[in-house]
Amino acid sequence: MSDRIIELKNIKKSYGQVYALGGVDLHVDQGEVVGLVGDNGAGKSTLIKILAGAVAPTTGEILVRGKPVTGWNAEKSRAAGIETVFQDRALAVQQTITWNIFMGREIVGPLGFLRVRKQREEASRLMREIGFTSKVFGPNSIVGQLSGGERQGVAIARAIYNQADLIILDEPTTALSLTETAKVFHFVEQARAAGRSILFIGHNIHHVYDISDRFVVLDRGRLAAQITKAELGSAEALIKFMEELAHPAEIEAALHSGARA
Amino acid sequence: MTDDTKSTSAAPRTLDANAVRRDAEGTHADQSRFRRFLMDHRPAIGSLLVFVLMLAIFAIGNPMVFTQWSIYRAVLIGLPVVLFVVVPLVYVVTVGEIDLSFPATIGMSGWAFALVVQAGYDPFLGLIAAIATGLFLGFCVGWLVVYANLSSLIATLGMNFMLRGLIQIRTEGRSIALVELPKSWAYKIFAGDFMGMPLQVVWVLLFVVVCSLIYNRHRFGVRVHIVGDNPDAAQQMGIDIRKVRLQTFVFVGLGAALAGVFAVFINYTWWPTSGESFLLPGLASVFVGGTAPWGGIGTVIGSAIGAFTVSFIQTGVVGVGLSGFYVQFFYGLIIILSLLGHRWNQVRYR
Numbered sequence: 001m002s003d004r005i006i007e008l009k010n011i012k013k014s015y016g017q018v019y020a021l022g023g024v025d026l027h028v029d030q031g032e033v034v035g036l037v038g039d040n041g042a043g044k045s046t047l048i049k050i051l052a053g054a055v056a057p058t059t060g061e062i063l064v065r066g067k068p069v070t071g072w073n074a075e076k077s078r079a080a081g082i083e084t085v086f087q088d089r090a091l092a093v094q095q096t097i098t099w100n101i102f103m104g105r106e107i108v109g110p111l112g113f114l115r116v117r118k119q120r121e122e123a124s125r126l127m128r129e130i131g132f133t134s135k136v137f138g139p140n141s142i143v144g145q146l147s148g149g150e151r152q153g154v155a156i157a158r159a160i161y162n163q164a165d166l167i168i169l170d171e172p173t174t175a176l177s178l179t180e181t182a183k184v185f186h187f188v189e190q191a192r193a194a195g196r197s198i199l200f201i202g203h204n205i206h207h208v209y210d211i212s213d214r215f216v217v218l219d220r221g222r223l224a225a226q227i228t229k230a231e232l233g234s235a236e237a238l239i240k241f242m243e244e245l246a247h248p249a250e251i252e253a254a255l256h257s258g259a260r261a
Numbered sequence: 262m263t264d265d266t267k268s269t270s271a272a273p274r275t276l277d278a279n280a281v282r283r284d285a286e287g288t289h290a291d292q293s294r295f296r297r298f299l300m301d302h303r304p305a306i307g308s309l310l311v312f313v314l315m316l317a318i319f320a321i322g323n324p325m326v327f328t329q330w331s332i333y334r335a336v337l338i339g340l341p342v343v344l345f346v347v348v349p350l351v352y353v354v355t356v357g358e359i360d361l362s363f364p365a366t367i368g369m370s371g372w373a374f375a376l377v378v379q380a381g382y383d384p385f386l387g388l389i390a391a392i393a394t395g396l397f398l399g400f401c402v403g404w405l406v407v408y409a410n411l412s413s414l415i416a417t418l419g420m421n422f423m424l425r426g427l428i429q430i431r432t433e434g435r436s437i438a439l440v441e442l443p444k445s446w447a448y449k450i451f452a453g454d455f456m457g458m459p460l461q462v463v464w465v466l467l468f469v470v471v472c473s474l475i476y477n478r479h480r481f482g483v484r485v486h487i488v489g490d491n492p493d494a495a496q497q498m499g500i501d502i503r504k505v506r507l508q509t510f511v512f513v514g515l516g517a518a519l520a521g522v523f524a525v526f527i528n529y530t531w532w533p534t535s536g537e538s539f540l541l542p543g544l545a546s547v548f549v550g551g552t553a554p555w556g557g558i559g560t561v562i563g564s565a566i567g568a569f570t571v572s573f574i575q576t577g578v579v580g581v582g583l584s585g586f587y588v589q590f591f592y593g594l595i596i597i598l599s600l601l602g603h604r605w606n607q608v609r610y611r
Contacts, residue, residue, distance in 0.1 A: 090311050093610040094557040103487055112480045144610020158498075185578035209562035 002067060003030035005166050006051070006080060008206065011060035013046055020046040021057070022221040028166055033188060033198040035212030037205060037238070039246055042218040044201055048168055051199070052084045053077030059152055085155040085163035085172065093144040093151075098123040100143050103159045128159040130188040147181030153187045165190065168199045173207050185211050205242065209235035219245045304551025304603060305433030305563035308419060311549070311599050312570045315577065322581035332580055334459070338527060338571045341521045342367075342464035343539050345383040347546045347568045348472045348561055349516035351480075352509045353444035354547055357489040358413040359557030360510060362402045363517045363543065365424035367536025371521030372428060375437040375531035390519045398424065399514020401506040421540075428533050436532045452526035461523050466517070473561035485509060545592070548573045549599040553607050570595060 007027040013020045021043045028034050038044050049055035053074035063071050064080040091100050101123050107115045123139035132153040137146065143154055152172045159167045169188070173181045187212055188198050201210040208215070209229075215238060217224040224245055232238055320327040346363050351359045370391040377387035402420050406413040440443060442448055444453065453460045454557050476482040488495045488505045517536070527532045550567025552559030578587050 008416065053576055065514055085499075090491075090494040092487045092557065094490045099483055099487065103494065104500045106483055108480050113474075114478050114483065116478060135557070142610060148579045 004028075005030055005064070006082065007063040007066075008047075008050070009061040011047070011050060011062075013050065013055065013057050015071060019221050021050075024218070024221070024223050025226075026216060026223075026254050028197050028199055030165070030197055031192055031195050032213045033192055033200055033211055035205075035208035035215045035241065036199055036201045037208055037215060038224070039216035039242070043221040044218055045170075047171060047218070048084060048199075048201065048230075049181075051077065051082055051166075051168060053082075055252055062163065078162070080169065081163055083159035083162055083166070084153070084168040084170065085159055086170050087204070090155060091143050091151055093142075096140050097127070097137070097143055097146075097157075099140040099153050101126060101139075103158065105162065109252075122161070123157070126161055127193035127195055128152070128191065129160060130187040131157055132157060132187060133192075135148070147180055147183075148176045149183035152176075154182045154188045156191060158195065160194075164196065166197045166199060168201070170201050171203065172200070173204060175200060176229045181207060189209070204241050206235050209238055217245070272531065273561075282450045283493075302329060302560075302562075304607065305566065307602055308550045308563045308566045308570065308599065311574070311595070311602065312566055315570060315573070319577040324445065326580040327415075327577075330457070331495070332576060334457070336569075336572050336576050337462050338459050340569060341459075341461040342527065343543055343546065343572060344465045344469060344565055344568050345401075345516045345520035346513065346525065346539060346543050347510070347550075348469055349513040349562055350543060350547045351550075351552050351559045351564045352476065352485050352512055352563050353413075354552050354554065355476075355489045355556055355559040356485045356509045357492070358406060358505055358506060358509065359544075360413065360417045360513045360560050361540065361544075362398070362417040362420040362424065363513050363520075364515035364536040364538075364540045365421045365428070366395055366398045366514055367521040367524065367539065368533065369398060369424055369521070370427050371525050371535045372432075373439075374522045374525055377471045378439050378442060379437055384442065384445045388447065388522055393512040393518075395521070396511055397516025399511040399517070400507070402514070403510025406510065407503045407506045412467045417468035425537070428531075430535045434533055435575075436530055439525065440529060442526070448526060452523065461526065463509045465523075469561065469565045471567075476559075476561045481505075481508065486557060506512060533609045542571045542592075543568075545596050548603075549596055551599075551603050551607070553609070555609060558607070567599070 005028050007025075008178065009025055011021055011024045011026070024043065026047065030234060031244060036044055046055065050057050050072075053072055056072060062069050065078075069076060069080070080184070092103065098119050103120055107116045107119050107122065120139045127133060127139065130153060131153075132150070134150075137150070144152060152169075156167060156169075169184075173186050176184065185207075188200065191198060198211075200208055200212055209232075212229065214226070214228045217228055217234065225241065316327070326332055346367065350360060350363070373394040374384070374387040374391040377390045378384050398420075402417055405411050405416045405420070409416075451461060451464060455463070471497070476485070484495070484500055484505045488500065488502045492502050495505075520539070521536060524535055528549055546568035547559075547564050548554060550560060550564030554562050571592070574591050575588050577587060578591050
């Protein structure tokens with residue numbers, strides 16, 4: 001029996017008359033990578049915001065490690081070990097990797113002075129943990145000199161330092177090159193190997209398919225499918241499923257026959 | 262090997278990615294310790310170069326004057342006053358704001374000091390009164406910017422006029438002379454003479470060093486950098502960005518208070534215009550020293566050197582034999598040249 005980090009049960013969220021989420025279940029276990037996919041407007045970002053505690057669900061139940069939590073908010077989300085990495089927004093790019101990793105949680109000695117060596121060593125250790133090592137960059141490198149994928153690495157390292165058991169990666173590979181994407185995958189795999197869980201959100205189904213163990217498909221605020229990689233078999237199967245969600249089969253057929261005629 | 266280009270069409274080449282990568286990484290990895298030091302301290306070293314260059318030009322212009330200690334001493338007497346505000350201004354600029362109210366805070370704090378001493382109390386008590394005044398005014402200015410959400414450029418300019426106006430209304434332009442001040446213990450400790458060196462220089466150097474340490478190695482300094490760099494990120498990671506911003510303004514208040522007191526120590530007199538003349542040289546020093554105008558990065562040591570450069574211009578121009586009419590021109594020239602130099606020095610990452 002694997003350790004269940006968080007479980008959402010029948011989560012509904014409405015903005016006035018509009019339902020963003022109409023009863024969604026989601027759970028993430030220790031050490032698994034869950035791919036969250038869905039078209040624009042499917043409710044992915046609302047779900048992430050609820051997990052991060054930035055938005056409160058209208059109704060529904062949230063269980064942290066099996067125990068129901070009331071009054072869910074950002075603070076409780078962090079206490080539960082959930083850290084969200086938003087793409088390219090949460091780093092101070094003119095500062096060093098170390099300063100970014102310890103942002104808001106600096107290791108200080110007496111009088112509030114930094115324990116510079118301890119921080120540097122800890123930063124190196126975290127970077128090693130996710131396989132973020134390079135001859136070119138060290139803990140004292142400026143984040144602005146790093147590529148997009150490496151910046152994601154800094155954000156992941158920071159999430160791990162903050163004791164995150166579940167790291168939510170919001171479209172971490174958007175606008176990244178092939179090699180950069182491979183780097184992010186590498187960090188994710190290393191983090192999983194170290195026992196962390198990842199919720200991976202992406203529009204590129206091939207990316208999501210490659211990295212995830214299990215998939216959650218949202219469609220117009222509802223859970224369309226929960227399926228493991230083994231059950232799915234290939235990325236094409238997932239893409240076909242999502243296309244059929246967007247366009248019912250008969251319309252699709254009509255489109256194709258129309259194109260042929 | 263030389264036939265590489267010819268052979269491409271004939272046989273398929275093997276692409277050795279590892280060799281290319283090793284080659285590329287090698288060029289970065291071999292940075293010596295010295296080179297890294299230079300890169301890390303580029304702005305400060307740049308402003309030191311500007312200063313040395315300027316000094317060299319002056320010295321060539323008039324070797325007789327610039328080989329004597331007395332001309333440097335003349336600058337050293339006045340320099341501490343401006344340094345006390347330049348250093349905290351580096352913090353404010355790094356956090357992404359500006360403070361133009363410090364001249365009036367210098368005036369107000371010096372006034373508080375002078376009034377306490379004039380009333381017959383010990384100058385140490387006056388110092389405490391001045392610091393309290395400075396902290397309070399810094400808090401007020403910071404509150405207007407951070408919590409009332411006013412533009413720091415306009416709000417601090419307004420505060421500068423208002424506070425200076427208050428001084429003028431109350432004193433009607435009269436100064437306060439403290440003829441007994443040089444006899445006090447406080448004077449001997451803070452502004453006395455130690456083997457030809459004005460003691461205020463020692464104090465201000467201590468101030469600069471401590472502030473530089475806090476800027477680079479203290480939690481407060483780190484957060485000043487981060488808030489100036491990316492306030493959204495700072496907030497997301499649980500940093501109280503309003504508090505950090507407010508603290509930098511309070512810090513300027515503290516620096517201005519010390520500047521105000523030292524100005525009175527040096528002249529034995531407080532004038533209602535005290536501090537006014539520091540506005541533009543003080544600000545210029547921050548940027549001449551290599552602190553970036555857009556926030557997030559800066560250098561305390563560099564800006565202290567910048568203050569030295571700016572303070573030296575007037576003495577230097579006159580010492581070289583030019584009339585006082587040249588001073589403003591050289592102020593401008595040095596500022597522009599320094600900024601051009603830093604432009605190439607500072608990289609703005611986004």
